[in-house]
Amino acid sequence: MSNPLGKWKQKLLLQQNPLTAKSIPQTSIYSLANLLDFINRYEYIFVKHDTSGQGRGIFKVYKRNELYCFNGFSIQGDQINKCVPAIKDFHKVLHPFEKFGKLGNYIIQEGVKSLALNGLPISIRVHVQNLKGKWVIGGMYGKIGTAATIENGIVNAHRGAQVVSIDDLLSVHLKMGESDKKDAIDSLKKISITAAKVIATHFPCREYGIDFGLEPKGKPVLLEVNSTPGISGFAHIENKVIWKRIVKNRKIQNEIDS
Incomplete structure (x- = not known):
C-alpha cells in the first residue's frame, strides 16, 4: 500500500514541533x-x-x-x-x-541503529485514532526482522518480519526493566499523539499508523507516519484484544460521521 502523505512532506511538518523535530532522523x-x-x-x-x-x-x-x-x-x-x-x-x-x-x-x-539484543533489526508500530475530537492510542506492537533484514534494514511484515506484543519486544528482546519500559512506552505515546496533531493540521485523517525505531538507550526515533494504516498486525497478538479495540473505535467514528 502506498502512502499518499509523502515522506518529505511529513518531515517538513514534523520539523515544526519541538518534540517531533528532535524525534526524527x-x-x-x-x-x-x-x-x-x-x-x-x-x-x-x-x-x-x-x-x-x-x-x-x-x-x-x-x-x-x-x-x-x-x-x-x-x-x-x-x-x-x-x-x-x-x-x-x-x-x-x-x-x-x-x-x-x-x-x-x-x-x-x-540509518538508525534499532536492534534487538540478538542483533536483529526491530521497529514499533503505534496506531493513533481520533475519537470525538481527542487523539487516543489504539495500540502498539513490535516487529522483529529476519536475518536478511540485517542486510537491508527493512523491518516490514510484507518482508517476513515477526509481529510481537510491545511488552515482549521490550521485556524479552531488549531485556528492559519495568522503569525503562514504562519510560519508553510513555515516550512513544507522547510523540505519537503530538505527531498526529501536527500532521492532522495539514493532512487530516481519523487515524495514523506511526513507525518508530528504538535507539540503544531506549529513545524512540520517528521513522514514518502512515495515513492509511492496516491493522492486521494487531490480530496476531494479545488474543486480538487490541485489534478489537481499534475496530470498536472505528465503529464509534463511523457513527459520529453518519
Whole structure:
C-alpha cells in the first residue's frame, strides 16, 4: 500500500514541533550531492521512495572499502543487492527512466541503529485514532526482522518480519526493566499523539499508523507516519484484544460521521 502523505512532506511538518523535530532522523531530499554527503557522515543510510509502502522502493546504502553497496527493493518489489564503484551507478538503478525526463521522488535518511539484543533489526508500530475530537492510542506492537533484514534494514511484515506484543519486544528482546519500559512506552505515546496533531493540521485523517525505531538507550526515533494504516498486525497478538479495540473505535467514528 502506498502512502499518499509523502515522506518529505511529513518531515517538513514534523520539523515544526519541538518534540517531533528532535524525534526524527536526519533527512534530506534525494540528490547525488546529498547522497554522497550522507554516506560520508553515517555508517549507513536509507534511500526511500517518497510515497511507496510495504518495503518497496527502499535501499540501505553504505560504503565498503572503495565500493558503494546498496541492498533493498525496487518500486516493483524486486530485490536488488549489489556493490558498485561509482555512486552514479546506484543512481541509475533508482532512476532508470531519467533519460525520458521521469525522475521518481526519493528521500535520504540517516540509518538508525534499532536492534534487538540478538542483533536483529526491530521497529514499533503505534496506531493513533481520533475519537470525538481527542487523539487516543489504539495500540502498539513490535516487529522483529529476519536475518536478511540485517542486510537491508527493512523491518516490514510484507518482508517476513515477526509481529510481537510491545511488552515482549521490550521485556524479552531488549531485556528492559519495568522503569525503562514504562519510560519508553510513555515516550512513544507522547510523540505519537503530538505527531498526529501536527500532521492532522495539514493532512487530516481519523487515524495514523506511526513507525518508530528504538535507539540503544531506549529513545524512540520517528521513522514514518502512515495515513492509511492496516491493522492486521494487531490480530496476531494479545488474543486480538487490541485489534478489537481499534475496530470498536472505528465503529464509534463511523457513527459520529453518519
